[in-house]
Amino acid sequence: MNTPDKPLTAVLIGAGHRGHRPFGDYALQYPGELKFVAVVEPDDRRKQRFAELHDIPESARFSTAEQLYKQPRLADILVNASSDQAHVDTTLPAFELGYHVLLEKPIAASSVQVLRFFRAALGSRSHVWVMHELRWSPFFQHVKTLLEMKTIGEPITWQHTESPAYWHMAHSYVRGNWRRQEETTPILLAKACHDLDLLIWLLDRPVKQVHSFGSLTEFRQENAPENAPLRCTDGCPVEHECPYDAKRIYLGKNTGWPASVISADSSLAARRAALETGPYGRCVYYCDNDVVDHQVVNMEFSGDVTVAFTLTGHGPENTREFTYDGTKGRLTGNFERNTIAVWHYPDSVPQGFDIEADGKGHGGGDPAMIRAFLHTITSNHLPDYTALAQGVYSHVVGFAAEESRESRTVINLDAYGQKIDAAAWRMVRELAFPAKSRPGGIRNEPVVSGTARE
Ligand SMILES: NC(=O)c1ccc[n+]([C@@H]2O[C@H](COP(=O)([O-])OP(=O)(O)OC[C@H]3O[C@@H](n4cnc5c(N)ncnc54)[C@H](O)[C@@H]3O)[C@@H](O)[C@H]2O)c1
DSSP states (O other): OOBTTBOEEEEEEOOSHHIIIIIIHHHHHOTTTEEEEEEEOSSHHHHHHHHHHTTOOGGGEESSHHHHHTSOOOSSEEEEOSOGGGHHHHHHHHHHHTOEEEEOSSOOSSHHHHHHHHHHHHHSSSOEEEOOGGGGSHHHHHHHHHHHTTTTOSEEEEEEEEEOBHHHIIIIIIISTTSOTTTSOOHHHHTTHHHHHHHHHHHOSOEEEEEEEEEOOSSSGGGOOTTOOSBGGGTOTTTTTOTTOHHHHHSSSOOSTTHHHHOSSOSHHHHHHHHHHSGGGBOGGGSOOOSOSEEEEEEEEGGGOEEEEEEESOBSSSEEEEEEEESSEEEEEETTTTEEEEEETTOOSOEEEEOOOOOSTTTTHHHHHHHHHHHHHHTTOOOOOHHHHHHHHHHHHHHHHHHHHHHTSOEEHHHHHHHHHHHHHHHHHHHHSOSSSSGGGOOSOOOOOSEEOO
């Protein structure tokens, strides 16, 4: 365990974008708080890059989790930023060895695996947090506080939209890693599990029923423009008007995300070669994608609160927008623009807030959550599984919504959870919605960090 002059130590599983960026960057920026001492990554270049940046010796560089778990515990913490499908199997042995665990979302690719993970986490004595970092962003902390202050009275009907920009949709869910449901998770989990988690955390009450519609409508072969080649680099007749022209997206001045994903070498020549041969140069109409590009989920929460959630891959910017109506007012927000407005009836003029976020890592949520996790460990608090249970609960809501979309039925959430694992589901419910505690298990003080507009 760390002391003021000794950082907590961590092993990283998965030295890709997330491993490298929020987690690796945090350790480099705050060496007194966190130090990576081992890495597990099958891709040699990525493993080497991470190991060199963090000064990890050869003996602590592994290609598989099995190799790691042949060792005794090497660090205080296991950070798992591997791919969605690998999360559970590469994390469970860590509980037996006594690692505290910080796991990327989504927890797993099925509700069965999510509850399996939850059981194992409860059986450990470890702190186990899932990266639902938006809760920790100044923006959503502010929203939470306004709701707790009952500024809009009791919640009654909410609309919430998550919108990866059209080019982000193409990058991640048409050409990229999260394009095939079977290999990863449905987009509702891969992308919108943040939003489902936020809704559960903000409303702090169970869901009664769920139903969902959605389809893959645009990114299909039959919508390909006439004479479009299979790759954008092969002379496409509509490249100037096509919103998804890969050369425009990846060969510009920006060498950071998303261009950084297509090639480890950021030179123009390397990026061009990646488009000529790799997945990101493919015409969006000729990919092997199957995840939906738009979906709606309707939820009825206890207390008759209704929520309409929309996921759209066709918006102009990466953002989340919402209109939350309560019995005494309305709260609206735009996460990307950091703006919140509150109507408190009978006032007809809303009060506006501009939230001060550093803009880095999910509106500041990434570093804030990592810091809070480290703080929890050093404070020697007993593990609190409330936030984990709410996160697990929101995953199950997502899988139930997927079942509803596929079966075209309305799903009763408790019946769905009980069918998977009745005992685990009961524990999830009990821990997720304890009678008296700050909702979501977030024990930090409420923060009102925004500036009220004149
Ligand atoms: N919290 C968030 O907001 C957020 C944002 C984006 C992605 N994610 C999640 O974070 C995780 C990583 O995403 P990413 O964008 O860094 O993807 P990535 O593909 O860039 O990185 C994943 C890395 O894990 C490695 N890996 C795969 N299987 C492994 C295994 N069995 N053992 C060890 N390493 C393995 C891959 O080689 C790759 O380098 C995913 O689960 C993703 O869904 C979370």
